[in-house]
Amino acid sequence: MKQFARLDRLPPYVFATVSEIKMEARRAGEDIIDLGMGNPDLGTPDHIVEKLNEASKKSHNHRYSASMGITKLRMAIADWYKRRYDVDIDPNTEAIVTIGVKEGMSHLVLVTIRPGDVVFTPNPTYPIHPFSAIIAGGDVRGIPLGPDSDFFENLMQATKQTWPRPKLLIISYPHNPTTEVVDLDFFQKIVDYAKEHDIMVIHDFAYADLVFDGYKAPSFLQAKGAKDVGVEFFSLSKSYNMAGWRVGFCVGNKEIVFALRRIKSYLDYGIFQPVQIASIIALNGPQDCVTEICDTYKSRRDALINGLHRIGWEIKPPKGTMFVWAKIPEQYVKMGSVEFSKFLIRESQVAVSPGLGFGEYGDEYVRFALIENNMRINQAVRGIKKIM
Numbered sequence: 001m002k003q004f005a006r007l008d009r010l011p012p013y014v015f016a017t018v019s020e021i022k023m024e025a026r027r028a029g030e031d032i033i034d035l036g037m038g039n040p041d042l043g044t045p046d047h048i049v050e051k052l053n054e055a056s057k058k059s060h061n062h063r064y065s066a067s068m069g070i071t072k073l074r075m076a077i078a079d080w081y082k083r084r085y086d087v088d089i090d091p092n093t094e095a096i097v098t099i100g101v102k103e104g105m106s107h108l109v110l111v112t113i114r115p116g117d118v119v120f121t122p123n124p125t126y127p128i129h130p131f132s133a134i135i136a137g138g139d140v141r142g143i144p145l146g147p148d149s150d151f152f153e154n155l156m157q158a159t160k161q162t163w164p165r166p167k168l169l170i171i172s173y174p175h176n177p178t179t180e181v182v183d184l185d186f187f188q189k190i191v192d193y194a195k196e197h198d199i200m201v202i203h204d205f206a207y208a209d210l211v212f213d214g215y216k217a218p219s220f221l222q223a224k225g226a227k228d229v230g231v232e233f234f235s236l237s238k239s240y241n242m243a244g245w246r247v248g249f250c251v252g253n254k255e256i257v258f259a260l261r262r263i264k265s266y267l268d269y270g271i272f273q274p275v276q277i278a279s280i281i282a283l284n285g286p287q288d289c290v291t292e293i294c295d296t297y298k299s300r301r302d303a304l305i306n307g308l309h310r311i312g313w314e315i316k317p318p319k320g321t322m323f324v325w326a327k328i329p330e331q332y333v334k335m336g337s338v339e340f341s342k343f344l345i346r347e348s349q350v351a352v353s354p355g356l357g358f359g360e361y362g363d364e365y366v367r368f369a370l371i372e373n374n375m376r377i378n379q380a381v382r383g384i385k386k387i388m
Contacts, residue, residue, distance in 0.1 A: 009134050014357035018341045022351045033380040036351045038176070038322055038369040042241045042296065045289035051281040055274035065270035068261045069097025069249065073276045076283040077249050085219040093254040094227070096261050099271055100246040101206055101235045104260065106132045108231075108250065109168070111263040112200065113138045117167040120158065122151065124177055124355060124362030126204070129170045141166070144361050145178055147316075152189055159197055169194065172204035174217055174320025177358045177367040181215060181320045187223040194229040200256065201230030207321045209239040209290050212298045215319040221252055231256045238322060239290050240282045247271060247279045297322050300370040300377055307381030311388045324368040325355075329388065337363050348383035 018036070025032050043049075055061050068074070074091035081087045089095050098104025105128060113119060115137030121129040123142025130140040141162060143154045159166065171190065173182045187203075194201050203220035211217050220232045231252030237243040250260055270276070304324055305317045315326045327333070332340050337354035344350045344366075353369070355362030372380070 006135050006137075009137075010131060014338060014354055017338060018345070018351065018354055021342050021345050025345055025349070030349055032345060032349050032351055033372060033376050033383070034351045035368045035370070035372060035377075035380060036353045037371075039371055040238060040241045040243050040322070041371045041373075042293065044241045044245070045282075047285055047289075048240060048242070048278050048282045052274050052278040055277040058274075061273040061277070063273070065273045065276065067264040067268050067270045069095075069270060070273065070276050073097055073280050073283075074249075076280045077251060080283045081219070081221070081251065085222050087219060087221045089221075089251050090254070094257055095249060095251045096257050096264070097271065097276065098233070098248040098250055098260075098264075099268065100237065101204060101233045101248040102128045103246070104233055104248055104250050105129075105170075105202060105204065106135065107263050107267065108202065108256070108260045109133055109138070109170075110136045111259045112256065113167050116164070118162055118164055120155065120166050120169045120199075122171065122175065122178075123360065124358030124365075125170075126172060126176045127358065129172065129204070130359070133168070133170075138167075142359055142361065145175070145180065146361065147178075147180075151180075152186070152193075155193070159193075165197065166199055168200045168202065170202045170204070171220075172206065174207040174211060174318075176207065176321055177323055177353070177355065177362065177365075178325050179318030179321045179323055181211070181217065184218040184222055187218060187220045187226065190220070191223045191225050191229055195225065199229070200253075201226075203230065203232045205232050206235045206238055208234060210294055210297055210322050211320045212294070212301065213317070213319055217320060227252050227254075229253065236279060236282055239293065241293060242279075242282065245275055245279070247275060297370050300372070300374060303374045303377045304368060304370065304381070307378060308384070311381060311385040313384070313388060322370045324370070325365055326368060327365050332387075333364055337366055341366055343387070344384065347387050348380070350380045350383050 078089040119133035122145035355365035
């Protein structure tokens with residue numbers, strides 16, 4: 001077998017093990033309720049799809065596009081930030097369209113760190129945050145994140161103990177998988193910290209709109225001086241149910257945006273232009289659909305949380321994201337998240353994501369994705385009741 005150095009640095013993909021158990025059960029005819037991967041099950045709003053259909057019929061839209069995104073979409077991004085957060089974005093120097101957040105972040109990390117540079121990420125966290133640094137040759141240090149620890153204190157402690165000094169901090173709030181949320185003061189502390197220690201910051205803002213119970217998620221760029229130290233990524237995947245469309249963008253520090261723009265100019269020709277045109281409609285058009293999508297997730301969250309509570313599995317309702325981060329019941333916690341996830345498939349016919357897949361500090365948890373309707377969620381609860 002050939003050796004591929006960058007692949008050799010990647011750890012085993014934990015989710016694949018559980019996925020195979022799920023597929024075996026389905027092949028055997030079992031009805032497995034899949035609450036694992038965070039893949040939105042609802043359709044993209046009609047007015048966005050209609051614009052895609054219209055634009056795709058025009059032959060001039062079939063040509064190569066621009067790797068940084070078409071001008072009108074970048075202008076729509078700037079307008080969106082101004083309306084939502086009162087943040088000024090120069091569409092020509094401070095915004096770039098990406099093929100989803102994973103592509104954009106991976107290429108940005110690739111171009112901004114060198115082999116051996118230290119990158120801080122929360123632990124647990126969404127896998128591409130540490131994996132992007134590992135693929136780029138960086139050394140990742142996980143900062144514990146959870147209800148029983150203070151992330152900022154852990155960050156300061158890690159900074160004192162780390163040599164060479166960290167080059168990059170990747171954060172994401174509302175947070176996947178832990179569903180933790182923060183206020184603007186937290187981001188201001190991050191900006192001040194980054195300036196003091198000369199650290200670049202990337203904030204993944206994928207769940208900006210999926211917030212509940214009166215909570216409003218602030219943008220990292222609202223913090224004073226944020227554009228001096230970092231950038232923010234946003235994805236249309238969750239807010240507009242456009243996961244398969246692969247549209248995201250990066251905004252903020254112009255030098256960092258330029259670095260991403262430069263490397264992308266070598267690697268791609270941008271997103272299919274009709275998709276970009278439809279994305280303009282998503283950002284500039286009526287936002288009722290976003291509210292409806294958020295309300296759907298809230299209803300599903302409540303159905304799952306209340307159902308699990310009734311059978312003895314108590315979980316604090318999350319204020320954000322499309323997930324529920326659940327500590328494994330005490331009688332099963334010693335199994336670890338991977339074995340417990342397999343156990344749930346076999347005994348309850350419910351698939352979840354093992355917390356270990358998000359980092360070693362997640363091994364006492366599993367993540368439920370709210371990607372089934374309330375009837376199916378209630379069915380999942382009945383299945384889980386068997387083991388409680």
